[in-house]
Structures are given as C-alpha cells and as structure tokens.
Amino acid sequence: MYDFSNHCFVCGLEVDSDSSRKHKQFNLPVCDDCFGTDREKLAVSNLLEGMADGFVCGCI
Numbered sequence: 911m912y913d914f915s916n917h918c919f920v921c922g923l924e925v926d927s928d929s930s931r932k933h934k935q936f937n938l939p940v941c942d943d944c945f946g947t948d949r950e951k952l953a954v955s956n957l958l959e960g961m962a963d964g965f966v967c968g969c970i
C-alpha cells in the first residue's frame with residue numbers, strides 16, 4: 911500500500927501534494943491525466959467498496 915497523500919489515487923503516479931488536484935469527496939490527490947475521467951470514477955467506487963467492507967460484519 912503506497913502513501914495516498916502524494917500519489918494519484920487512481921493510477922498511483924507520484925504527485926506534488928501541494929499543487930495537485932484533489933478529489934473533493936476524499937481529499938485525495940488526482941493527477942491531471944486521471945482527473946474527471948471514468949478511471950477516476952471507477953477508483954472512487956472501488957474505494958467506497960473497500961470502506962464499506964470495513965464496516966460490514968464478517969459474520970454473514
């Protein structure tokens with residue numbers, strides 16, 4: 911798991927955390943190549959799924 915604070919959360923490219931664009935909902939850096947693309951939306955939904963998994967009881 912790499913450091914999300916200075917990598918694009920979509921493609922993993924290293925970005926400058928001060929000057930890079932940020933995804934509003936997660937406040938995570940997104941590089942110019944990924945910003946506003948379908949790949950970004952996919953990465954967001956993957957993140958949401960991952961978070962949901964963390965909240966779901968594993969007893970089902």
Ligand SMILES: [Zn+2]
Nearest residue numbers: 918921941944
């Ligand atoms: Zn990217």
